[in-house]
Amino acid sequence: MTLSNADNEFESQAQALDFDFNGEIKIGGNYAPVIQHGHQVYVSGQIPRVGDQVIVTGAAGQEVTLKQAQLAAQICILRALALLRNQLGSLSKIKQVLRITVYVNSAHNFTQQSEVADGASGILLRVLGEAGRHTRTSVGVAQLPKGATVELDLIAAI
Amino acid sequence: MTLSNADNEFESQAQALDFDFNGEIKIGGNYAPVIQHGHQVYVSGQIPRVGDQVIVTGAAGQEVTLKQAQLAAQICILRALALLRNQLGSLSKIKQVLRITVYVNSAHNFTQQSEVADGASGILLRVLGEAGRHTRTSVGVAQLPKGATVELDLIAAI
Amino acid sequence: MTLSNADNEFESQAQALDFDFNGEIKIGGNYAPVIQHGHQVYVSGQIPRVGDQVIVTGAAGQEVTLKQAQLAAQICILRALALLRNQLGSLSKIKQVLRITVYVNSAHNFTQQSEVADGASGILLRVLGEAGRHTRTSVGVAQLPKGATVELDLIAAI
Numbered sequence: 001m002t003l004s005n006a007d008n009e010f011e012s013q014a015q016a017l018d019f020d021f022n023g024e025i026k027i028g029g030n031y032a033p034v035i036q037h038g039h040q041v042y043v044s045g046q047i048p049r050v051g052d053q054v055i056v057t058g059a060a061g062q063e064v065t066l067k068q069a070q071l072a073a074q075i076c077i078l079r080a081l082a083l084l085r086n087q088l089g090s091l092s093k094i095k096q097v098l099r100i101t102v103y104v105n106s107a108h109n110f111t112q113q114s115e116v117a118d119g120a121s122g123i124l125l126r127v128l129g130e131a132g133r134h135t136r137t138s139v140g141v142a143q144l145p146k147g148a149t150v151e152l153d154l155i156a157a158i
Numbered sequence: 159m160t161l162s163n164a165d166n167e168f169e170s171q172a173q174a175l176d177f178d179f180n181g182e183i184k185i186g187g188n189y190a191p192v193i194q195h196g197h198q199v200y201v202s203g204q205i206p207r208v209g210d211q212v213i214v215t216g217a218a219g220q221e222v223t224l225k226q227a228q229l230a231a232q233i234c235i236l237r238a239l240a241l242l243r244n245q246l247g248s249l250s251k252i253k254q255v256l257r258i259t260v261y262v263n264s265a266h267n268f269t270q271q272s273e274v275a276d277g278a279s280g281i282l283l284r285v286l287g288e289a290g291r292h293t294r295t296s297v298g299v300a301q302l303p304k305g306a307t308v309e310l311d312l313i314a315a316i
Numbered sequence: 317m318t319l320s321n322a323d324n325e326f327e328s329q330a331q332a333l334d335f336d337f338n339g340e341i342k343i344g345g346n347y348a349p350v351i352q353h354g355h356q357v358y359v360s361g362q363i364p365r366v367g368d369q370v371i372v373t374g375a376a377g378q379e380v381t382l383k384q385a386q387l388a389a390q391i392c393i394l395r396a397l398a399l400l401r402n403q404l405g406s407l408s409k410i411k412q413v414l415r416i417t418v419y420v421n422s423a424h425n426f427t428q429q430s431e432v433a434d435g436a437s438g439i440l441l442r443v444l445g446e447a448g449r450h451t452r453t454s455v456g457v458a459q460l461p462k463g464a465t466v467e468l469d470l471i472a473a474i
Contacts, residue, residue, distance in 0.1 A: 030273045030279045037254045037315045038197065039354065043211030096353045099469075103297045106459045114345045121346045136347040137361030137469045139419045140459030143264045143298030145272040146161040153257075153295045156451040157353045185428045188437045189452040195412045203453030211459045261455045284412065301422045301456030303430040311415075311453045 002094035009127045010081050013122040016154035017074060019050050021082035035097065039095075041156050043083055045103070047148035048075035057147040060140075061110025064149050069104060070119030076102075077120035080154050088127060088158060096157045097124055103151045106140030113138040120152055132140040162250035167285045168239050175232060177208050179240035186212065192245045197253075199314050201241055203261070205306035206233035215305040218298075219268025220280030222307050231306040233258060235278035238312050239285060246316060254315045255282055255292035259308045264298030271296040278310055320408035325443045326362065326397050333390060335366050337398035350403040355369045355411075357472050359399055361419070363464035364391035373463040377422075377426025382467050386435030388466040389418060393436035395444060396470050404474065413440060413450035419467045422456030429454040436468055 004033035014021050026049060030082070035042045048055045048071075053065045056072035058064045064072075085091050104110075117138040123131040134154075144151045170178050185191045193200045206213045207228070212228035216222045221284070222230075243249050250261045260275035262268075275296040277299060282290040292312075322360075323333075331336050342350045344364060351358045353443035364371045364387075374380045393416070396455075401407050418433035433454040440448040460467045 029257075029276050029294065029296075030283065032291045033276075035254065035256055035291065035293045037256060040256070041291040042257045042313075044293040045297070064452065081178070096351065097436075098351055099354060099358045099471075100347075100355070101295070101469075103295075108459065110459055111461060111463045112460070119347050125346065133348045134351070135351045135360040135468065135469070136345065136359040137417070138345075138417075138461055138468060139361070139457045140461075141267055142300045142458045143266065143271070145296055145298075146268060147269045150271045151295065152298060153259075153293070155257075155358075186453075187434050187452065188414075188441065189433075190449045191451070193412060193449065193451045195414060198414070198450040199470075200415045202451040203455070259453070261453075264387060273357055298457045299427055299455045301424065301429070301458075303427060303454055305427045309453065311451070313415075313418075 003091050005155040006091035006128055010091055011124050013127060014078050021078055025079060025083050029146060032074040036087060037158055041158050042135050042153040043080045045151045046076040047145060047151050048072040048080040054146045057107050058149055059107045060116060060149055061107035066112055066115060069149050071118040073102060073116050073119035074123055076150050076152045077123050084153045085090050093129055093158050094131050094156050096131050098155045098157055100152055100154045101136040103141045105144045105149050107142050110140060116150060160249050164249035164286055168249055171281050171285060172236050179236055183237060183241055191241045194245060197315055198241045199316050203309045203311045204234040204237040205303060205309050206230040211304050212304045214307040216307055217263050217265045218274060218307055219265035222272055224273060227262060227274040227307050231274050231277035232281055232283040234308050234310045237262045251316050252286055252289050252314050254289055256313045256315055257293050257310045258310055260296040261299045261302060263302045263307050268298060269300050320406050322407035322444055326407055329439050329443060336395055336402040341349040341395060353438050354365050355473055357474050359396045359470040361467045362392040362395040363446050363467050364388040365459060366367050369461045370464050372465040374465055375421050375423045376432060376465055377423035378442060382431060383427055389435035390439055391434050392468045393439050408443060409474050410442060410444055410447050410472050412447055414471045415474055416468055416470050418454040419457045419460060421460045421465050429456050429460050431448045432466060
């Protein structure tokens with residue numbers, strides 16, 4: 001089997017962060033990680049979990065630096081891409097990412113949610129190229145499941 | 159008229175909670191509770207209001223227990239389903255729930271947003287069966303309209 | 317070129333607020349302001365920025381009054397409409413607004429997120445008429461990019 005450019009680039013990005021997303025992607029709660037219907041695919045909110053462990057927890061601007069929060073966003077988007085690859089067979093099936101929403105667990109005075117989200121956007125563009133262009137909303141929230149620093153979800157056209 | 163399984167199960171779930179969603183569903187503000195376009199239907203953010211009263215208010219993990227917050231999530235999803243039934247005539251028209259986003263009014267250190275959202279997900283699955291499978295995002299917010307403990311919105315395919 | 321009613325009304329609303337949205341609409345971060353795919357168009361989260369300046373910053377209910385927060389919501393929706401006009405050529409291409417999500421930077425005890433969002437909803441209805449009817453979710457968040465008081469995003473059918 002020949003991997004598409006997108007699938008290869010996904011592997012490179014995951015290896016660059018030294019994380020392995022080839023096993024089962026764990027989901028908490030009674031919902032679906034991905035729902036595909038017609039030409040759209042929705043991905044549930046992803047936190048920076050690798051295996052059983054949430055890698056980055058706490059509020060950005062307090063316990064967590066901007067750089068650590070960006071790493072959290074990168075892990076979230078790699079999880080989302082891993083789920084999409086599992087669902088679709090190949091990331092090359094994605095015609096266009098339509099939206100990502102990035103929720104950043106934020107200290108009261110932390111206002112760099114957009115910079116945190118850039119961590120995710122950069123990987124989307126590198127892995128998917130033009131199909132990875134996306135609209136984005138980044139907000140600072142009071143808390144996230146399991147104390148995660150970042151949660152993000154995604155909608156794409158296939 | 160014969161009610162579908164989904165409509166009957168909706169009634170059972172509402173009765174189990176001892177709430178009546180058969181009257182008008184009140185909406186604050188100048189927007190639409192439901193918009194249907196093509197094969198998609200969007201439901202506005204629902205808070206746990208029954209009639210004129212918001213039943214559960216305050217921050218989860220502070221004034222509000224996990225169990226009370228789960229009840230709030232259950233009322234929100236029943237309201238969303240009541241609105242969909244009014245719009246579509248029958249809940250059996252729903253082909254697939256695509257996304258729910260669950261906003262939990264959260265104390266600083268409350269991290270069980272996913273467990274709160276399970277209250278809503280359980281009802282969706284019981285009422286709609288396979289069509290009720292959905293992607294989900296749960297986040298902890300600083301405050302919600304009228305001090306509600308939970309707000310949730312929904313997108314479905316019809 | 318004859319402007320549609322919607323385009324004229326957009327100009328009127330912008331002039332009423334004394335803001336000019338005819339230049340480039342600045343976007344921070346490496347993402348797209350608008351993505352159009354098939355019959356749907358997504359607009360990225362907009363903050364109340366005019367030119368280089370974020371006009372309204374700080375938490376509603378603390379440094380910022382309800383009225384100022386409503387102005388912020390108005391600027392956000394005018395920016396979203398300006399981006400849609402640039403993308404589509406004319407606002408008359410919009411068949412139906414499907415969803416706006418309004419994030420309000422909120423003091424701990426501020427619960428009028430829905431009233432803030434009414435600022436945006438009113439303009440949508442005035443500019444687009446029936447096509448401007450929309451579902452809405454309004455929540456209170458801990459912080460927003462650049463300290464903005466409001467951020468909102470939008471999905472529409474074209």
